[in-house]
Amino acid sequence: MRVMNPCNTYGLHSQIGHTPCKGLKASFFTLSLLLPLLFANQGRTADWSGPGDISIIYIESNTGDSSGGHAALRTGTHVFHFQHGEDGLLMLHRERWKAFRYYYNDLGNRNMHEAVLAFPREVTQQIWQHLTCRLIEQDIRISRLHDLQDDVKLTERLSLASQAFAVRGYGLFIHKPNSGGRESAGLRQEIAERFGADFLRTLRHAIATRLAHLPYSLEDRSSDSDTAISRHSTGAAPPHPLVKGMDTPPSPLKPYREQLALYAAITVLDTCMGVDPSLLIAAPPWPEGSDRLSPGEKTEMERYRNFFKQSIISLLESKRPDRGFPLLLATARYLAATRSIDTNRLIMLDTHPAASERVNAIRQAGSQAILNGLMAQNARRLVQERSWVLSDRRPYESDWCTLENMVSRLAELWACTQGRQKMRVYPGTAVPSRRGEIKIPNPPKRSWARDALLRAERRLSAYRKLLNREMGYNLFCRNCVTELFKIMSEALHQRYSGIKTHAINPDEIQAVDSMSFIPWQMFRQVTDRLHPKRVILYASWRNRHIDEMYSHGNPIEVYLKECNTITSSIYRNGRQDSAFLMFTDDNVFTRPLFGAINIAWSVPRICAGLLYWPFDSGYLLGSGAEGALFSLPELFFINIRKGNFALN
């Protein structure tokens, strides 16, 4: 195993921490939803520097997400943490530390505590590997779930008269022969020169013939594998976590869908279909002229076009079962690059999923000026990024994907600075993958499809139950704390069973695991039992700024001004916060009194909410009720709410 360089940045963070882009800080929260996420590399697709020290992070409570507090594990520049997803599953996520801290510490306004553990390097490596394994396993499982869902959709469509299916990537094209003009015809010609004049047509017919028989044989093959959970693993040893993930019941119709996607891709190439013009996004002309390609960029664009052409050829030669979608995407990117070169403008595919959320840009930003400021900031970032991607270096598909995401998002922001109201937003990085319906060639009998649909639904239901059993969230037994320690415990016991030193004692980790499910309680156990090298506090956004104000102004004046949401100069009330008047996180003694005031503050809102219910979909009522609920613990000296700085 290659040993990674440690990237130990601990100790470099001051108590105040970084305060990025102060001028626009208040608006950042607002920008949350609408912000163009220019950087494609957030979350699990984030950067890497290998494991440094291991730290346990405890994030204090607040309203909004993870209101009981949150726990995470930091290894170098990455943070691993479990979150309760919308589908009821507890999912492991990997984020960059900087982004994670910015989200919880600054925008979420929560104090964060970090206990740096004195584990030897190989232990850190072991835990990191275990966590990465878990991520891959989780991906396999979720992908299986999506496959089984697709089986249901496919059999549903096959049992209908239309017998068409939405293929991923096929929606990037106009479904008319020769709609791609000379660019598509040129590509077809190059393929013909390399593989022969009838290559595409012959391949298309061969796939159509295969599709006629495939579903029956696939179903037969799958009949005995539905319950064969351990069909893959060999020997008597317990299966590796990844093998366990792979061993879940497979999707029997996946090869059929893959062949259908390949059929769609070959049809696009053979019939010279063009990219849907509404999905070709030009870089905004800001700063002036930046929509144009410089001579150097044009040369690089030609290199990328050639790269995509080679990619298409390699995929046509490939034996990959799932090459249909990559082939569709490479074709669309080739045509987009060609359009860029022909028009001398930076034109890329739209990365927004079809079901992107739409938000009102100005309302979310707070003002047109803030929106313009964001546009300027992100446009500068795009200039930097394109100078890196379109430079004299080996073309990389992931770099291209990053640029695609940036251009798509910036174009949305640009449109809103020019008067459009609604802006599309989506989380993370997206690969352009619009689905489009293709008529299924030689479809199976509809009577078979109806039976297959029942079987597909049964498989999906069984798999959902399995996932809920193994990954379902439970407030007490399976939450962000318990799973983190379970993984640490497993990782250490696997390799260090029986070894006990001052630095590492697997039993102590297990003890923390078994005694804690509440984040603050866990952190106390960690500091008591695991002998951390040091414990660091990262004060919340509000606390940092109040401390600064205390050091420069009259403390009484500052306290009186900042203790409530009306006169506070730091806080801006947003839709994410429920109704409250007094901040109770910085003073324990006044907490019950302030809690009572907060409850009293919520009551009129609740009453007004009852009247307004038909007009605001219950927003005011919900806000008042939630405000009262989160004020209750304050009566008992317990603080949860700290005020969010994210308006969404």
Next chain:
Amino acid sequence: MKNSMKTRIFHTILIGTCSVLACMAMTSCSISNSSKSFSDSSSSICTSSSGEELSEDKKQSYMNEVMIFTDSMVHTRVTSDDFMRGIARIAERYGVTNWEFFKETYIAIGKGLKHAGVKKEEIDTLPILEGMTGPRTTMKKYILEGYESM
């Protein structure tokens, strides 16, 4: 009198605990899609690394995942098709769809094979690589490069 005091303290603690648990239960360990967008957006502005840095880091991270995946799959009966689908899933998270066109994939596979204890002479006959290496000698070259670099 003493008992009534005890009962009152017990009730106070009970109500306090219940209210805290009620608050926690509402959104414990959760995150909304909007919040995810929000997190991603905000870090895009202020906490992002340079393109060059990110690109190299992503490549390393991708290679590590492929290496771990190969290591864990090589001694199983996973088919070549399933192995390739697994690599494709990892690759797409890094914005790569044509992973066969990406030499780092093969280098990482080579490292994973070495880590799993596969002998050099066994590489040619490994079932999981059947659909992948074939006649394309450059791929084998990169697999061996990764294998030997461990």
